[in-house]
Amino acid sequence: MFINKIHKFEYDNSLLNFEVRKVKVWQYLRADIINNILKKKGEIFQAIDDKKDHTSFSFKNKLIYIYKLFRNAMFYNPFFCFKTIDKIVFMHPRKLYYKDKFIDMYTYTFENDKNALIIDTSMDENYRTKHYRNSFIIVCMYLLRKFYREKLSSKDHKSVVEVENKIKDKLEIDISLTDMFDKYSKTFKAFYLIYYLLFKIKKPREIYLVVNYGLAPLIKAAKDLNIKVVEIQHGIIVKHHSGYCYPYNSGLEYFPDELYVFGEYFKNMDFLPLSQDKIKVFFYKYFFEKYAELNIQNKVIEKKKKILIISDANDAGGMYQTFLEHNFDLFQNYDIIYKLHPLEVFTKSYEKCHNLKKLLKYENFSLEKKQEALHLLLKECEYCISYKSTVIFEALELGCNVIVPKLPGWEDLEQLAKYVNFVDLDEKIVFKMSVKSSKGFFIKSFGEDNFTTL
Numbered sequence: 397m398f399i400n401k402i403h404k405f406e407y408d409n410s411l412l413n414f415e416v417r418k419v420k421v422w423q424y425l426r427a428d429i430i431n432n433i434l435k436k437k438g439e440i441f442q443a444i445d446d447k448k449d450h451t452s453f454s455f456k457n458k459l460i461y462i463y464k465l466f467r468n469a470m471f472y473n474p475f476f477c478f479k480t481i482d483k484i485v486f487m488h489p490r491k492l493y494y495k496d497k498f499i500d501m502y503t504y505t506f507e508n509d510k511n512a513l514i515i516d517t518s519m520d521e522n523y524r525t526k527h528y529r530n531s532f533i534i535v536c537m538y539l540l541r542k543f544y545r546e547k548l549s550s551k552d553h554k555s556v557v558e559v560e561n562k563i564k565d566k567l568e569i570d571i572s573l574t575d576m577f578d579k580y581s582k583t584f585k586a587f588y589l590i591y592y593l594l595f596k597i598k599k600p601r602e603i604y605l606v607v608n609y610g611l612a613p614l615i616k617a618a619k620d621l622n623i624k625v626v627e628i629q630h631g632i633i634v635k636h637h638s639g640y641c642y643p644y645n646s647g648l649e650y651f652p653d654e655l656y657v658f659g660e661y662f663k664n665m666d667f668l669p670l671s672q673d674k675i676k677v678f679f680y681k682y683f684f685e686k687y688a689e690l691n692i693q694n695k696v697i698e699k700k701k702k703i704l705i706i707s708d709a710n711d712a713g714g715m716y717q718t719f720l721e722h723n724f725d726l727f728q729n730y731d732i733i734y735k736l737h738p739l740e741v742f743t744k745s746y747e748k749c750h751n752l753k754k755l756l757k758y759e760n761f762s763l764e765k766k767q768e769a770l771h772l773l774l775k776e777c778e779y780c781i782s783y784k785s786t787v788i789f790e791a792l793e794l795g796c797n798v799i800v801p802k803l804p805g806w807e808d809l810e811q812l813a814k815y816v817n818f819v820d821l822d823e824k825i826v827f828k829m830s831v832k833s834s835k836g837f838f839i840k841s842f843g844e845d846n847f848t849t850l
Contacts, residue, residue: 397807398439399636400643402430405566407644414559416552417581420612422559423650424584425576427609430638436569439804465519468531474515474594477528481513481600486614487527488606488630489518490738492767494682498525501682502606502628513598533590540586548578587613595621605652606630609639612650619649627652628678632786634808635667642669658683658789658839683790683839686771690794703730704773704796706782707737707746708803715821716783717751719801723825724758732761733773735787741765779827784809788816789838799825 406412411422422429474484485506491498499507506512514527548556556574563571591614595603602624605611618625633640642648646669655670656678657663663675708716734755740746746763755761764773770787771794774780780791781799783806791798798816800809806818819825 397636397805398437399430399434399638399641402433402567403641403643405563409559409562411559412642412645412648414555416548416556416577417546417585419581419584420649421577421581421584423648424612425580427638429571429573433563433567433569433571434638436571437567461519465531465535468529469535470532472516472527472529473532474513474528474530475532475597477513477598479513480511481598482511483509483513483602483604484595484598484600485509485512485514486530486603486605486611487514487516487518487525491518491525492738494768499682500606502630503604505679505681506604513600533587533594536590537583537586540589541582544582544585548574552577584613588617591617592620595623602626604628607639608650608652615650615652619653624654625652626654626656629655629657629662632784632788633657633662633665633668634784634805635665636805636808640665641667643667645669646671658786659837661789661838680839683771683793687794690771690775698776699778700776701730702773702777703727703732703779703781704777704791705732705734706780706785706787707735707740708783708785714749714751715803716801717749717755719803719821720781721751721754722821724755726825726827727758727760730760730778732758733764733777734761735764735770735773738767741767781825788812792816793839797828799827 406422406426412426413420414422483506485503487500487503491500493499494501494504500516503514506514515530516525516527517530518525519531553574556577560571560573563569595618600623603614603618604626605614606628607630608615608627615625635641642651648669651669654674654676655668656676658680659677663672663677665675668675705720732755734752736746746752756763771790774787774791774794774796777796779799780787780796781801782788782791783801783803788798788800788809792815800806800812800816800818802818802820809816809818817826817828
């Protein structure tokens with residue numbers, strides 16, 4: 397795989413320690429850089445961009461955006477939290493509606509923690525929570541970065557150009573890094589200063605976050621103040637994930653101190669830049685409650701002639717939908733539910749998907765937009781078709797048979813061969829039962845003994 401070549405190139409040229417303005421910019425922007433190289437190489441595709449760029453808004457929408465940003469900065473400012481805390485929790489931006497309010501399923505454990513300062517990182521007003529917002533931090537970053545007028549030194553500029561040339565020579569890819577490193581080294585410094593002040597004032601013992609990549613200034617500020625940083629798993633972690641795979645390196649400056657994972661299965665990942673004792677299983681409260689709801693008084697939910705298909709938000713050129721349509725003659729006796737990815741719902745990209753429109757012509761095919769419906773569907777459906785999603789593991793825990801199409805990069809899931817059914821793109825699906833795992837192997841949610849409780 398080409399990404400292995402990138403990792404070797406990264407190691408040979410000590411790029412994780414490459415600095416501009418004393419900021420390790422490659423380490424900071426690594427996930428974006430590697431994904432950009434892979435896209436240029438045709439190794440991955442990105443069908444959806446979840447970053448709403450306010451610069452493309454109309455003038456009216458820009459004013460609304462700025463108004464909401466400053467309003468939240470004034471009234472939901474974490475600096476104005478005066479209670480005594482021992483931890484700060486940064487929520488995932490995407491939310492779901494649960495128990496009459498919007499929550500982040502990954503940090504849901506902290507919802508009623510009186511010793512936690514919870515900061516909502518979402519800018520989408522449709523998912524408002526009662527918590528403090530990071531708007532003040534963003535406003536300060538923009539202002540500080542704007543007044544940071546120091547130009548890139550000739551030494552830094554020369555070293556960046558050398559890296560660009562090496563990438564062109566060794567990886568045969570043209571990529572521009574100068575403007576990127578210039579902008580984001582300033583961004584890093586601005587964010588670092590604000591986070592450092594926040595943590596210095598609040599004095600937390602621990603900081604919890606959901607996605608580490610992109611949060612290097614936060615992690616660096618916390619570590620400089622000897623505050624432990626813990627990342628909570630939010631998605632599937634596989635060998636070639638650019639946010640987690642560091643095959644030649646450990647002890648990175650901008651990586652969390654510990655990683656809390658869903659189950660024992662995820663502990664054995666030697667590609668992570670952490671020692672084994674720093675990878676711990678945690679109590680996934682949201683899944684635990686959903687599982688309990690589906691098993692109240694041992695209530696039996698009978699399997700129905702249904703197949704749940706989990707959309708891959710960044711489907712490689714529609715291969716997923718083409719694969720499904722190719723096999724649709726096998727689905728005639730089933731109700732087919734196509735569960736959209738939260739990004740597709742958020743961006744409404746599914747409305748323009750040509751391959752999906754083809755599938756909608758079948759009478760037994762329907763779309764499901766609500767994330768809240770997922771676990772009941774997994775409990776009801778005989779089969780789940782999914783690719784590189786944590787739904788694979790939730791399905792196995794809920795007794796659903798799993799089929800994984802061999803899309804690009806499927807090899808990262810080969811260790812699941814004992815539990816799921818892999819199907820070649822040019823082969824017909826053969827429906828068969830998945831091998832059952834011991835309960836809690838993939839997602840620990842059936843008791844609080846012998847694992848980390850947040």
